[in-house]
Amino acid sequence: MNDIPVNSAFSERIYQILSLPSPLQKLEDALFVANGLKVFVKRDDLIHPEISGNKWRKLKYNLNDAKNQGAEQIITFGGAYSNHIYATAAAGKYFGFKTVGIIRGDELNEKSSETLRFASECGMKLHFVTRTEYRDMRENPQNQLSIIHELTGLDINNSKxxxxxxxxxxALAGVGEMFEEIIYQLGSAPDYIxxxxxxxxxISGIIANSDKKTKVIGVCVLKNGQYLFNEIDTLLKNTSVSNAGRILNPANINFEVLWNEHHGGYAKKTLELIEFISKFNAEHDFSIEPIYSGKMFFAFYKYFSSLIEANSKVVLIHTGGLRNLF
Ligand SMILES: Cc1ncc(COP(=O)(O)O)c(C=O)c1O
Incomplete structure (x- = not known):
C-alpha cells in the first residue's frame, strides 16, 4: 500500500460503486502450454462499466486529492472520443464532483460523438476550444487555472x-495498486507484464511499482510514439518513490516498449488486426477492442515465443475501453 491518506467517505463510496479487486483470469491456449507459459489477464475492464480499466486506476488518487483539498469541481482535457473524458464525467456523477471537459476542436459540439453526448448527460460542462488554445491550457501547468479562466471564462474556484x-x-499510485492486487492474486510477482x-x-505506474524481476513490456498504440520514452522518464523522476516505499533506482527498472505495433497509428486498424480480434472474441469469454487491448494482445501473440522465456508467468493488463468495440 502507498501512504497517501484516503478520504474515508470517498473510500466507502469506492466499494459501493466499483468491483475491486478486479479478477485475474487464466488465458488458456495450447500455444502457451507448449512453451510452459502461464498467461493471465488482469480484468480491469470489469471494474465498472463507465469508469473502466486504467481510467479508474489513474483517477483514484486524483479524485482523492480533490476530496482532501475540498475541491468541488474537476477540470480536465480530451478529444471527442476520449475514454478519459467519458470516465471522468461518470466519476463526477458517482463521487459528487462538478466536472468540466475542455475539448480539442472548436468546430465540435456535445452531439459530435457518443463520448461527448454521454459526458454531457452525466452533467459535464463542455468547452470546445481551438487546437492552439487547447495546447496553451494543457501545456502550462504553472498558472493553469488562470489560463483556463482567461480562455474559457470558467469559474475556477474550488477546482482541481x-x-x-x-x-x-x-495516477502512478493508483496503477501501483493494480500491481499489488496481481502479486496477491498470483502469490508472487509475474515474470512479465x-x-x-x-x-x-x-506503463509508468507499473514500472514504478515493480522491480527488476518483472519485465514490463508496453505496446505503443500510436505511430512515432518514441517521444513517450521521455514522458516515462519524467513521470518516474517525479514519482521517485514506489507504492511500497522503495526509492526508484534506474538500475531496478526493467522495461521495453514495442513501438511498431500500432497498425498505422492511433485508432487505425489493419485487416490483420480486425481478423485477430474477431477470432479472439469468438473463442473467449471476454472481448478485446481495436484501439488499445486488441493491439496489445495482437503483439503478445505475435512475439511471445521470441520475447518470453519458457515457463514464465505472464500477465496481460486488460485496460478496458470496450465501448470502442461497438
Ligand atoms: C482503454 C485504454 N487502455 C489503455 C490506455 C493507455 O493508457 P496510458 O494512456 O496510461 O498509456 C488508454 C488511455 O489512457 C485507454 O483509454
Whole structure:
C-alpha cells in the first residue's frame, strides 16, 4: 500500500460503486502450454462499466486529492472520443464532483460523438476550444487555472485540474495498486507484464511499482510514439518513490516498449488486426477492442515465443475501453 491518506467517505463510496479487486483470469491456449507459459489477464475492464480499466486506476488518487483539498469541481482535457473524458464525467456523477471537459476542436459540439453526448448527460460542462488554445491550457501547468479562466471564462474556484488521459504522478499510485492486487492474486510477482501504451501513465505506474524481476513490456498504440520514452522518464523522476516505499533506482527498472505495433497509428486498424480480434472474441469469454487491448494482445501473440522465456508467468493488463468495440 502507498501512504497517501484516503478520504474515508470517498473510500466507502469506492466499494459501493466499483468491483475491486478486479479478477485475474487464466488465458488458456495450447500455444502457451507448449512453451510452459502461464498467461493471465488482469480484468480491469470489469471494474465498472463507465469508469473502466486504467481510467479508474489513474483517477483514484486524483479524485482523492480533490476530496482532501475540498475541491468541488474537476477540470480536465480530451478529444471527442476520449475514454478519459467519458470516465471522468461518470466519476463526477458517482463521487459528487462538478466536472468540466475542455475539448480539442472548436468546430465540435456535445452531439459530435457518443463520448461527448454521454459526458454531457452525466452533467459535464463542455468547452470546445481551438487546437492552439487547447495546447496553451494543457501545456502550462504553472498558472493553469488562470489560463483556463482567461480562455474559457470558467469559474475556477474550488477546482482541481486533472491532465489529459489522467496521467500524472498521482495516477502512478493508483496503477501501483493494480500491481499489488496481481502479486496477491498470483502469490508472487509475474515474470512479465504486458500493457498498452497511450499517454504512458499506465506503463509508468507499473514500472514504478515493480522491480527488476518483472519485465514490463508496453505496446505503443500510436505511430512515432518514441517521444513517450521521455514522458516515462519524467513521470518516474517525479514519482521517485514506489507504492511500497522503495526509492526508484534506474538500475531496478526493467522495461521495453514495442513501438511498431500500432497498425498505422492511433485508432487505425489493419485487416490483420480486425481478423485477430474477431477470432479472439469468438473463442473467449471476454472481448478485446481495436484501439488499445486488441493491439496489445495482437503483439503478445505475435512475439511471445521470441520475447518470453519458457515457463514464465505472464500477465496481460486488460485496460478496458470496450465501448470502442461497438
Ligand atoms: C482503454 C485504454 N487502455 C489503455 C490506455 C493507455 O493508457 P496510458 O494512456 O496510461 O498509456 C488508454 C488511455 O489512457 C485507454 O483509454
Amino acid at each position: 485540474v486533472i491532465p489529459e488521459g489522467g496521467t500524472n504522478h498521482l 504486458f500493457c498498452p501504451v497511450g499517454t504512458a501513465g499506465t
